[in-house]
Amino acid sequence: MRKKNLDTVIIGSGPGGYVAAIRAAQLGQHVTIIEKDNIGGTCLNTGCIPSKSLIAIAKKWADYKKHQQIFPNLDQSSKINMEEFQKLKNKNILKLQRGISHLLDNNRIEIISGEAMFLNNSSLSVTDGSGVSSTFSFNHCIIATGSEPRKLPEFPWGNKILSSSHVLNLQSLPEDIIILGGGYIGIELGCAYANLGVKVTIIEEQEDILLLADQDIRKVLKRQLMKKNIKLISNAIAMDYKEEEQKVKIKVQVKENTLQIEADYLIVSAGRIPRTYALGLDNTDIELSENGFIHVDPSLKTSVPSIFAIGDVVKGPALAHKASYEGKLAAEVISGNYYSVDYKAIPLVVFSDPEIALTGQTEGNENTLESMFQMGANGRALTLNQAEGFIKIFSDKATRHIKGAAIIAPNASEIITEVTVAIEAGWTVDDLALTIHPHPTISEAIMEAAELATGLPIHVPII
Ligand code: FAD
Numbered sequence: 001m002r003k004k005n006l007d008t009v010i011i012g013s014g015p016g017g018y019v020a021a022i023r024a025a026q027l028g029q030h031v032t033i034i035e036k037d038n039i040g041g042t043c044l045n046t047g048c049i050p051s052k053s054l055i056a057i058a059k060k061w062a063d064y065k066k067h068q069q070i071f072p073n074l075d076q077s078s079k080i081n082m083e084e085f086q087k088l089k090n091k092n093i094l095k096l097q098r099g100i101s102h103l104l105d106n107n108r109i110e111i112i113s114g115e116a117m118f119l120n121n122s123s124l125s126v127t128d129g130s131g132v133s134s135t136f137s138f139n140h141c142i143i144a145t146g147s148e149p150r151k152l153p154e155f156p157w158g159n160k161i162l163s164s165s166h167v168l169n170l171q172s173l174p175e176d177i178i179i180l181g182g183g184y185i186g187i188e189l190g191c192a193y194a195n196l197g198v199k200v201t202i203i204e205e206q207e208d209i210l211l212l213a214d215q216d217i218r219k220v221l222k223r224q225l226m227k228k229n230i231k232l233i234s235n236a237i238a239m240d241y242k243e244e245e246q247k248v249k250i251k252v253q254v255k256e257n258t259l260q261i262e263a264d265y266l267i268v269s270a271g272r273i274p275r276t277y278a279l280g281l282d283n284t285d286i287e288l289s290e291n292g293f294i295h296v297d298p299s300l301k302t303s304v305p306s307i308f309a310i311g312d313v314v315k316g317p318a319l320a321h322k323a324s325y326e327g328k329l330a331a332e333v334i335s336g337n338y339y340s341v342d343y344k345a346i347p348l349v350v351f352s353d354p355e356i357a358l359t360g361q362t363e364g365n366e367n368t369l370e371s372m373f374q375m376g377a378n379g380r381a382l383t384l385n386q387a388e389g390f391i392k393i394f395s396d397k398a399t400r401h402i403k404g405a406a407i408i409a410p411n412a413s414e415i416i417t418e419v420t421v422a423i424e425a426g427w428t429v430d431d432l433a434l435t436i437h438p439h440p441t442i443s444e445a446i447m448e449a450a451e452l453a454t455g456l457p458i459h460v461p462i463i
Contacts, residue, residue: 024334055353121285145279149163164269167265224352285303293314300329311327389410405419
């Protein structure tokens with residue numbers, strides 16, 4: 001049978017793949033997406049959107065509980081209805097899936113359902129759900145197959161051992177959970193379930209949780225986790241488990257001591273691995289870098305110039321918006337426009353409670369000035385009854401240019417964009433300090449942190 005030739009083929013329809021597809025179609029390419037599962041990838045189906053749905057509901061619940069004295073007549077004994085929550089969450093996922101499908105259709109993008117595997121540098125096979133394979137050649141290909149949870153051989157997925165995605169589908173609220181891994185996903189899930197009244201224990205192999213953030217942020221975060229009765233055990237290695245009656249019992253080694261902890265579920269959140277192992281890459285000249293990531297040049301080309309790779313399969317933070325950025329860029333390069341990646345300001349958000357957000361440079365050095373404004377002096381934070389945390393801005397000592405920010409504060413996920421834009425636009429601390437910010441808002445604290453850098457803070461006493 002003659003192979004069908006495709007112009008631009010994209011493997012995977014996550015935030016990397018579908019965004020690349022739309023941009024490539026806008027630029028005049030004939031685009032085909034190959035997807036083995038639901039449209040939208042990890043982010044929409046099992047990651048960002050379902051987790052943020054849970055986090056949002058849990059936060060509302062925790063806020064209501066926190067203000068019980070102010071609402072004495074509201075029913076104090078009510079509990080979250082997880083079945084209803086799941087219906088709402090799934091409805092929103094479906095709505096977004098339909099939205100993406102509509103956009104793909106609107107841009108005349110063909111979708112082939114099935115699993116893609118490379119046969120060589122210019123063709124691939126697609127096997128559908130009933131095992132039927134078809135072969136295609138292509139002019140260009142973008143690999144956007146994403147990542148999946150790292151499996152630990154000692155803790156295979158099962159009834160009581162869940163991945164960070166499975167735990168988002170629970171139909172009833174557990175009494176207690178253990179989370180293996182204090183990275184950003186583990187911390188987000190821990191805060192959400194603790195806000196719903198679940199007893200949470202986080203086990204972390206390293207000496208501290210959330211090592212991607214600096215010590216000041218971790219200090220505030222840990223204080224807040226303690227207030228939620230989240231138990232943190234660091235320098236700890238989970239050894240094995242036993243399922244007994246309704247519980248799963250975990251043996252944990254903490255230095256010389258062995259602990260036994262039990263809970264309804266163990267959530268394994270031990271990082272993610274790029275989905276490159278089953279793609280038939282051995283049949284191509286594509287080079288991998290360490291840990292299975294696809295090696296790409298600054299224009300996202302692999303070692304085969306007609307094949308690109310974007311998103312979680314390439315190095316860098318595993319984030320949806322990074323995948324989408326790379327998707328647009330790869331589509332441009334295929335269309336003959338020269339672009340190379342610029343990663344100087346990738347915002348990273350941890351949807352913990354309070355939220356954490358980082359962008360650009362997030363650690364000081366001898367050339368940077370670090371100015372920190374405490375949320376305790378921000379009117380909006382006080383009205384929200386969430387005045388813990390701070391905004392730290394890093395600027396260049398000599399030129400006063402904004403270099404980065406580290407924030408732990410309410411709405412950090414939204415306000416981080418202001419600093420990201422300031423970095424991209426080449427603003428100085430003076431520009432930020434002189435920008436009129438609405439009052440009372442959390443974003444004012446960014447202006448205040450910039451004012452601190454100018455040496456003329458209004459709301460901080462000069463010692
Ligand atoms: P993916 O979204 O993983 O999509 C890859 C697609 O490729 C999938 O649909 C898959 O089925 C398909 N595929 C794979 N192999 C094949 C094949 N051989 N043939 C055909 N199709 C194939 N990021 C954020 O930015 N913000 C967040 O708040 C956030 N929260 C998260 C919460 C959780 C619980 C998790 C697990 C992740 C979260 N992430 C978040 C990370 C985010 O989901 C990923 O960074 C993002 O989805 C990566 O996009 P991608 O397009 O590279 O791959």
